[in-house]
Amino acid sequence: MAEPVRTGRRRRARPSRTLPAGLVLIVIGLAAWALYGVSSGRENSVQHPNGAAAPTLVRLTAGHQYWLAVPGGVDSVRAAGVDPTKLACFAAAPRSQPDTGLAVTGVVDTSTGDTKFVDRIGSFYAARSGRFHVTCTGLGTVFVANAADAGFEWSGFWLLLASGALLVGFALFLSGLRQAGVRRRDSQLGT
Numbered sequence: 001m002a003e004p005v006r007t008g009r010r011r012r013a014r015p016s017r018t019l020p021a022g023l024v025l026i027v028i029g030l031a032a033w034a035l036y037g038v039s040s041g042r043e044n045s046v047q048h049p050n051g052a053a054a055p056t057l058v059r060l061t062a063g064h065q066y067w068l069a070v071p072g073g074v075d076s077v078r079a080a081g082v083d084p085t086k087l088a089c090f091a092a093a094p095r096s097q098p099d100t101g102l103a104v105t106g107v108v109d110t111s112t113g114d115t116k117f118v119d120r121i122g123s124f125y126a127a128r129s130g131r132f133h134v135t136c137t138g139l140g141t142v143f144v145a146n147a148a149d150a151g152f153e154w155s156g157f158w159l160l161l162a163s164g165a166l167l168v169g170f171a172l173f174l175s176g177l178r179q180a181g182v183r184r185r186d187s188q189l190g191t
Helices: 018-042 073-079 154-189
Strands: 058-060 065-069 089-092 100-102 120-125 130-136
Touching: 018 154, 073 120
Parallel strands: none
Antiparallel strands: 058 130, 065 120, 089 100, 089 130
């Protein structure tokens, strides 16, 4: 049986949407990267201290675990001449009782002297709620990384968005370029 002969106009292949989608994602990724740069320059967190000291007062909630941190982490603690396995930290409420000692659990493995954390030096459970000035002997005021009044770190969000958008955007863009090249080659060959 013979193949039926097709007559009439040839259907034109629809242009791929991957190329413009890739371009849009690349633009979104670059904008998110710029927003990351701006927001990281304005944050005062242990990851981005921007030359500022740790907040003098932080809000703590009784019963919650909080993380003590300093820029540079355990290496900074050692450089200050403090043994990271024997931290002596205190919380003082403004205009009230004297400093309350904190039962700090260190993050350093006593057998190896190493830690998996970058900036964290210890943790504690808050005994009371309120605003406190948290200090450690030999270190001064330290960051409480997850204090109840710590703001959302937008720089991390923008960095993740930029990474994802650029990764997917470049893949779509290159795929779209490849599809456009294949279509152009096929149209020149007449297939």
